[in-house]
Amino acid sequence: MKNVEHYKKGYYMPPVVDMSWAQKECTDKAPTWCSVDLRDGNQALIIPMSLDEKIEFYKTLVHMGFKEIEVGFPAASETEYEFLRTLVEQDLIPDDVTVQVLTQAREHIIRKTFKALEGVKNAIVHVYNSTSVAQRQQVFHKSRAEIKKIAVDGARLLRDLTIEAGANYRFEYSPESFTGTEPEFALEVCNAVLDVWQPTRDRKAIINLPSTVQMSMSHIYASQIAFLSQHLKYRENVVLSLHPHNDRGCGVADAEMGLLAGADRIEGTLFGNGERTGNADIVTIGMNMFALGIDPELDFSHMPELIDMYERVTRMEVHPRQPYAGKLVFAAFSGSHQDAIAKGMKFREERDEAYWTVPYLYIDPHDVGRRYEADVIRINSQSGKGGVGFIMEQKYDVNMPKKMREDFSYFVKEVSDHKHQELKPAEIYQIFSQYYVNTKDPIRLENFSLQKRADRWLGQILLQANGEEVILQGQGNGQLNAVSNAICKAYGITITNLVYSEHDLDRDSGSRGIAYFGLTDTNGKTTWGAGIDTDTITASIMAFVTAINRMEGMTERVRFRALKSSPAEVGQFRASVGQH
Numbered sequence: 001m002k003n004v005e006h007y008k009k010g011y012y013m014p015p016v017v018d019m020s021w022a023q024k025e026c027t028d029k030a031p032t033w034c035s036v037d038l039r040d041g042n043q044a045l046i047i048p049m050s051l052d053e054k055i056e057f058y059k060t061l062v063h064m065g066f067k068e069i070e071v072g073f074p075a076a077s078e079t080e081y082e083f084l085r086t087l088v089e090q091d092l093i094p095d096d097v098t099v100q101v102l103t104q105a106r107e108h109i110i111r112k113t114f115k116a117l118e119g120v121k122n123a124i125v126h127v128y129n130s131t132s133v134a135q136r137q138q139v140f141h142k143s144r145a146e147i148k149k150i151a152v153d154g155a156r157l158l159r160d161l162t163i164e165a166g167a168n169y170r171f172e173y174s175p176e177s178f179t180g181t182e183p184e185f186a187l188e189v190c191n192a193v194l195d196v197w198q199p200t201r202d203r204k205a206i207i208n209l210p211s212t213v214q215m216s217m218s219h220i221y222a223s224q225i226a227f228l229s230q231h232l233k234y235r236e237n238v239v240l241s242l243h244p245h246n247d248r249g250c251g252v253a254d255a256e257m258g259l260l261a262g263a264d265r266i267e268g269t270l271f272g273n274g275e276r277t278g279n280a281d282i283v284t285i286g287m288n289m290f291a292l293g294i295d296p297e298l299d300f301s302h303m304p305e306l307i308d309m310y311e312r313v314t315r316m317e318v319h320p321r322q323p324y325a326g327k328l329v330f331a332a333f334s335g336s337h338q339d340a341i342a343k344g345m346k347f348r349e350e351r352d353e354a355y356w357t358v359p360y361l362y363i364d365p366h367d368v369g370r371r372y373e374a375d376v377i378r379i380n381s382q383s384g385k386g387g388v389g390f391i392m393e394q395k396y397d398v399n400m401p402k403k404m405r406e407d408f409s410y411f412v413k414e415v416s417d418h419k420h421q422e423l424k425p426a427e428i429y430q431i432f433s434q435y436y437v438n439t440k441d442p443i444r445l446e447n448f449s450l451q452k453r454a455d456r457w458l459g460q461i462l463l464q465a466n467g468e469e470v471i472l473q474g475q476g477n478g479q480l481n482a483v484s485n486a487i488c489k490a491y492g493i494t495i496t497n498l499v500y501s502e503h504d505l506d507r508d509s510g511s512r513g514i515a516y517f518g519l520t521d522t523n524g525k526t527t528w529g530a531g532i533d534t535d536t537i538t539a540s541i542m543a544f545v546t547a548i549n550r551m552e553g554m555t556e557r558v559r560f561r562a563l564k565s566s567p568a569e570v571g572q573f574r575a576s577v578g579q580h
């Protein structure tokens with residue numbers, strides 16, 4: 001990178017640096033939340049929200065439990081003004097919700113803001129002016145004293161117009177661009193504003209310290225907050241608020257550390273929408289608390305619906321990796337993760353665990369309205385037997401033997417790798433059905449008969465192989481043994497080991513069963529097959545035939561042996577089993 005010499009730190013350390021807050025592990029209760037979606041979020045959109053869109057967003061915020069909502073900058077535009085008027089005229093402000101409006105510290109703008117507020121019972125009037133070194137020099141061309149005067153004059157006007165209106169509005173002041181301001185100067189301006197407002201226990205003032213542009217690591221911001229928290233006048237009657245942005249990608253960290261350092265309130269937006277890289281994301285901050293067992297006092301349990309509303313009205317997109325919200329944040333594609341998740345879920349189910357401890361899933365996706373089968377285990381070429389087995393078991397009731405699961409998952413992986421695609425559960429089941437269940441090539445089971453003679457079973461099976469019909473005969477000490485002996489003898493197959501299992505397939509009706517066979521040949525290779533039927537023995541024979549069909553070299557073997565029975569023999573057999 002060229003030009004690094006053009007950069008230096010743009011922030012200022014407080015005169016007294018106290019980092020004792022860093023010893024706290026986490027906050028122990030939710031802060032006061034203030035959504036600034038309808039103002040800071042809105043002012044950063046390519047197309048700001050329409051009146052109807054703002055109303056829809058506002059209603060969602062109320063529904064989620066926000067008690068303080070910055071509804072706009074009424075002096076900015078007709079829509080902003082009308083929006084507040086609509087909230088008043090349509091009686092959309094519940095008694096326990098306070099709407100907040102933003103204004104520059106300029107007389108005509110403040111007056112217009114107050115006009116927009118007529119009839120509002122609970123309001124916070126939020127006034128700001130920039131205090132940073134850069135803005136003092138480059139934008140306002142004013143001294144520290146002159147900048148302080150803008151703030152104090154604005155504070156006075158707020159106070160006087162509120163008295164004039166006979167209202168009980170609360171006040172908020174932001175030394176805008178706080179992070180580029182010397183902390184002791186920000187403190188001086190804030191204290192001067194507080195001297196005007198004289199906050200009391202019943203009418204606290206809000207001092208909001210924005211990282212308008214994030215300029216430092218989060219512990220520096222937090223130490224600036226700690227400094228102001230410890231030196232603000234009327235501190236017990238001041239609500240110390242934070243308004244972090246995200247230029248360094250640390251908006252959430254600024255909010256969290258700022259809370260540890262003494263702040264009481266957070267201004268932010270859903271999913272971090274806002275100027276440039278956005279504002280602090282209230283969803284992440286709140287869910288971070290939730291995940292540590294602290295009630296955020298906001299409802300995030302319908303995340304998919306929240307995202308849907310947000311994307312529709314803001315025309316922004318929630319990133320697939322957005323914490324707690326993105327489409328992929330609970331997805332595990334990789335084999336070892338899937339295996340651990342599937343085992344963790346089982347562990348949880350069996351132990352009835354009180355706390356959420358499933359590996360790789362920071363929270364239970366259900367808590368934010370997400371589904372395991374659609375959102376968690378996703379199959380591609382990185383996946384393993386745990387994931388494939390989980391889907392087959394959870395969604396399709398197919399509980400394969402462990403080794404078969406491995407075999408099938410490698411098969412699925414290969415398909416995914418060749419297609420270069422993720423495979424959805426339905427596609428995985430389709431692969432299973434096509435290649436592992438009731439296969440008919442090179443041999444197809446047409447019918448069978450099994451009879452017990454003394455302690456032996458005699459088996460006759462009618463197959464179609466090579467385009468011909470053939471009846472095979474065999475005997476054994478069990479029904480399946482009789483069938484397998486018939487087939488193995490006919491085609492010269494030696495099986496050195498055999499694994500078998502079966503279970504009901506349709507948990508509810510119990511009408512179908514599935515059987516699995518693993519056949520090991522003389523080279524030690526095991527081939528798997530499954531059979532599904534309403535009759536258990538048919539399912540088992542189908543599974544055996546499928547495993548045989550899937551053995552290496554079977555097609556050639558069947559062709560080479562070219563077995564066939566005469567039409568008369570076949571007719572006779574069909575008649576004996578009642579098949580026409």
Ligand SMILES: CC(=O)SCCNC(=O)CCNC(=O)[C@H](O)C(C)(C)COP(=O)(O)OP(=O)(O)OC[C@H]1O[C@@H](n2cnc3c(N)ncnc32)[C@H](O)[C@@H]1OP(=O)(O)O
Nearest residue numbers: 043073075076077104105106128129130139140150176212
């Ligand atoms: C960090 C933030 O997000 S702060 C909020 C920013 N949001 C917005 O600005 C959105 C809404 N704003 C607007 O629609 C417009 O800016 C308006 C209608 C409020 C005002 O527009 P304009 O009158 O054209 O003024 P503009 O905002 O460009 O400000 C220019 C003047 O106001 C002064 N000014 C800017 N901010 C402030 C402030 N907070 N307090 C006092 N004066 C201010 C500037 O120094 C400048 O003064 P100059 O005319 O003497 O050079």
Ligand SMILES: CC(C)C(=O)C(=O)O
Nearest residue numbers: 128174176177210212
């Ligand atoms: C008005 C202030 C709080 C602001 O939006 C900012 O500084 O980012």
